[in-house]
Amino acid sequence: xxxxxxxxxxxxxxxxxxxxxxxxxxxxxxxxxxxxxxxxxxxxxxxxxxxxxxxxxxxxxxxxxxxxxxxxxxxxxxxxxxxxxxxxxxxxxxxxxxxxxxxxxxxxxxxxxxxxxxxxxxxxxxxxxxxxxxxxxxxxxxxxxxxxxxxxxxxxxxxxxxxxxxxxxxxxxxxxxxxxxxxxxxxxxxxxxxxxxxxxxxxxxxxxxxxxxxxxxxxxxxxxxxxxxxxxxxxxxxxxxxxxxxxxxxxxxxxxxxxxxxxxxxxxxxxxxxxxxxxxxxxxxxxxxxxxxxxxxxxxxxxxxxxxxxx
Amino acid sequence: xxxxxxxxxxxxxxxxxxxxxxxxxxxxxxxxxxxxxxxxxxxxxxxxxxxxxxxxxxxxxxxxxxxxxxxxxxxxxxxxxxxxxxxxxxxxxxxxxxxxxxxxxxxxxxxxxxxxxxxxxxxxxxxxxxxxxxxxxxxxxxxxxxxxxxxxxxxxxxxxxxxxxxxxxxxxxxxxxxxxxxxxxxxxxxxxxxxxxxxxxxxxxxxxxxxxxxxxxxxxxxxxxxxxxxxxxxxxxxxxxxxxxxxxxxxxxxxxxxxxxxxxxxxxxxxxxxxxxxxxxxxxxxxxxxxxxxxxxxxxxxxxxxxxxxxxxxxxxxxxxxxxxxxxxxxxxxxxx
Numbered sequence: 001x002x003x004x005x006x007x008x009x010x011x012x013x014x015x016x017x018x019x020x021x022x023x024x025x026x027x028x029x030x031x032x033x034x035x036x037x038x039x040x041x042x043x044x045x046x047x048x049x050x051x052x053x054x055x056x057x058x059x060x061x062x063x064x065x066x067x068x069x070x071x072x073x074x075x076x077x078x079x080x081x082x083x084x085x086x087x088x089x090x091x092x093x094x095x096x097x098x099x100x101x102x103x104x105x106x107x108x109x110x111x112x113x114x115x116x117x118x119x120x121x122x123x124x125x126x127x128x129x130x131x132x133x134x135x136x137x138x139x140x141x142x143x144x145x146x147x148x149x150x151x152x153x154x155x156x157x158x159x160x161x162x163x164x165x166x167x168x169x170x171x172x173x174x175x176x177x178x179x180x181x182x183x184x185x186x187x188x189x190x191x192x193x194x195x196x197x198x199x200x201x202x203x204x205x206x207x208x209x210x211x212x213x214x215x216x217x218x219x220x221x222x223x224x225x226x227x228x229x230x231x232x233x234x235x236x237x238x239x240x241x242x243x244x245x246x247x248x249x250x251x252x253x254x255x256x257x258x259x260x261x262x263x264x265x266x267x268x269x270x271x272x273x274x275x276x277x278x279x280x281x282x283x284x285x286x287x288x289x290x291x292x293x294x295x296x297x298x299x300x301x302x303x304x305x306x307x308x309x310x311x
Numbered sequence: 312x313x314x315x316x317x318x319x320x321x322x323x324x325x326x327x328x329x330x331x332x333x334x335x336x337x338x339x340x341x342x343x344x345x346x347x348x349x350x351x352x353x354x355x356x357x358x359x360x361x362x363x364x365x366x367x368x369x370x371x372x373x374x375x376x377x378x379x380x381x382x383x384x385x386x387x388x389x390x391x392x393x394x395x396x397x398x399x400x401x402x403x404x405x406x407x408x409x410x411x412x413x414x415x416x417x418x419x420x421x422x423x424x425x426x427x428x429x430x431x432x433x434x435x436x437x438x439x440x441x442x443x444x445x446x447x448x449x450x451x452x453x454x455x456x457x458x459x460x461x462x463x464x465x466x467x468x469x470x471x472x473x474x475x476x477x478x479x480x481x482x483x484x485x486x487x488x489x490x491x492x493x494x495x496x497x498x499x500x501x502x503x504x505x506x507x508x509x510x511x512x513x514x515x516x517x518x519x520x521x522x523x524x525x526x527x528x529x530x531x532x533x534x535x536x537x538x539x540x541x542x543x544x545x546x547x548x549x550x551x552x553x554x555x556x557x558x559x560x561x562x563x564x565x566x567x568x569x570x571x572x573x574x575x576x577x578x579x580x581x582x583x584x585x586x587x588x589x590x591x592x593x594x595x596x597x598x599x600x601x602x603x604x605x606x607x608x609x610x611x612x613x614x615x616x617x618x619x620x621x622x623x624x625x626x627x628x629x630x631x632x633x634x635x636x637x638x639x640x641x642x643x644x645x646x647x648x
Contacts, residue, residue, distance in 0.1 A: 048499065185568050186565065187354075196576065212498070214571045252498060257502070257527030261550045268506075271502060271506075
């Protein structure tokens with residue numbers, strides 16, 4: 001029994017057109033995504049911009065309407081109750097990509113962190129203050145920070161405020177939408193270490209959305225690769241990185257910059273080879289609309305969208 | 312030396328905050344040769360972009376001291392008219408954000424055409440259009456004819472960045488400055504753009520200054536690397552030496568904080584503290600010392616200078632000799648001298 005189950009999730013956005021503003025077509029941002037996420041693990045959602053990975057995360061969270069499919073969280077079907085169920089709203093939190101726009105500029109850190117507490121927990125003034133100090137300590141910000149506004153912090157510090165807000169209610173699942181994309185490497189290291197540390201301490205489950213495969217490889221246990229709203233390949237981290245089957249996954253993996261300059265020539269050859277395969281056999285991997293085929297199992301844990309393979 | 316395209320000597324760029332000037336680029340010297348990519352690496356706030364803008368003469372309010380020699384001609388203090396003859400013609404710049412660097416009200420074709428027209432007034436309109444189309448083709452735009460008439464908002468981020476590159480190389484510059492050219496792009500597009508930059512280097516024999524914070528990008532295409540911290544170059548070496556034998560504590564810390572260099576799920580190295588704001592930068596002693604507090608103060612040089620520790624490998628400050636990362640000394644790996 002998986003902790004979070006997503007079955008055939010579809011999110012279609014209407015395109016309005018004509019003089020009456022009727023719906024003329026749909027953008028199929030997410031088009032049939034199924035995944036199982038185990039408790040205490042990190043699931044990586046990967047794809048290029050526009051692949052639907054953020055929409056998937058936001059749909060699970062309840063920030064986007066779901067067109068079809070269902071979501072089962074901890075054994076309960078929450079598909080139609082994501083916005084109303086208290087426990088779901090408390091247990092599932094989100095860390096946003098942009099630490100500059102996800103914090104209210106007119107609120108002090110104290111108010112930012114107190115808001116989720118006031119919404120869900122009846123705490124006295126002194127208890128509330130105590131919790132907020134604890135939260136700041138967890139994320140490594142000084143106690144004086146509570147009187148400051150978001151603009152007084154650096155990007156990394158703001159992202160930590162965002163994380164403090166997300167963990168304030170001791171959630172069980174955190175959806176992190178590109179939490180480190182906007183940060184410098186040293187700050188990125190800080191945030192990643194911290195996320196890992198609280199995961200171990202509280203047994204958190206993460207959905208980690210990202211496009212930096214170096215980071216994804218570092219933090220994830222299982223990975224789903226998305227392309228045009230569908231899964232191209234899904235598997236454990238080493239299966240995706242060491243044994244990619246789909247040409248799209250291969251392209252992504254080959255595009256990761258190699259940190260050893262001596263491998264430059266090898267890397268260029270590898271990329272050229274993958275690119276050649278991509279151009280020659282594009283039609284073997286994608287249907288006539290340029291979409292991917294349904295996923296099939298090629299091993300117990302490794303699924304790939306290839307019609308000729310697997311069962 | 313005829314091979315030398317750019318020579319920067321003791322460049323200091325200061326900005327005015329309140330009543331005083333504070334140097335964002337502090338006594339930087341470097342050279343770029345033909346057919347060479349010099350990467351400048353560092354965190355935000357290290358002065359990388361300020362350096363690039365100084366070379367291109369794009370700072371309006373800054374006080375610039377020192378020498379910037381392009382092909383032997385000093386650019387510091389020359390008139391904007393003279394500078395404009397070089398910029399866009401023999402010096403090109405690729406900006407970080409492809410969305411804001413293009414004019415949203417002008418079609419792509421005109422934006423590239425403009426650069427050609429300004430520097431080659433005698434070129435006929437037909438010739439220019441032909442050149443624009445071939446440039447679009449050169450940077451990998453699939454349908455040059457169609458893209459010529461499109462507006463920037465109709466293109467994806469990767470395509471826009473290609474347009475920026477097309478503008479930068481329109482007049483075959485011999486010096487190209489790329490300020491974080493791939494930061495806003497997806498990995499597959501990044502590798503294509505880097506491939507393109509590499510191709511340009513070889514085909515046009517140009518010198519390229521690549522500014523980035525991504526060490527993966529550096530490892531992919533740089534020939535030499537300068538690591539900047541707090542306005543100064545702290546280490547400069549060829550790319551193989553820098554990745555194999557990094558010496559300065561800052562370089563080592565950076566390399567240890569990227570996930571590619573460590574086991575998955577293991578803890579990454581965190582550089583303590585933050586890059587200090589311009590007004591609060593330490594002006595004496597080792598500027599990095601505050602971020603490696605476990606290193607004894609006596610290990611730092613009093614007035615750190617860039618020293619050549621092996622041929623063509625320069626390091627600032629003596630603290631590198633006794634530097635170890637936290638947790639490393641126990642393993643006895645290095646750091647014990």
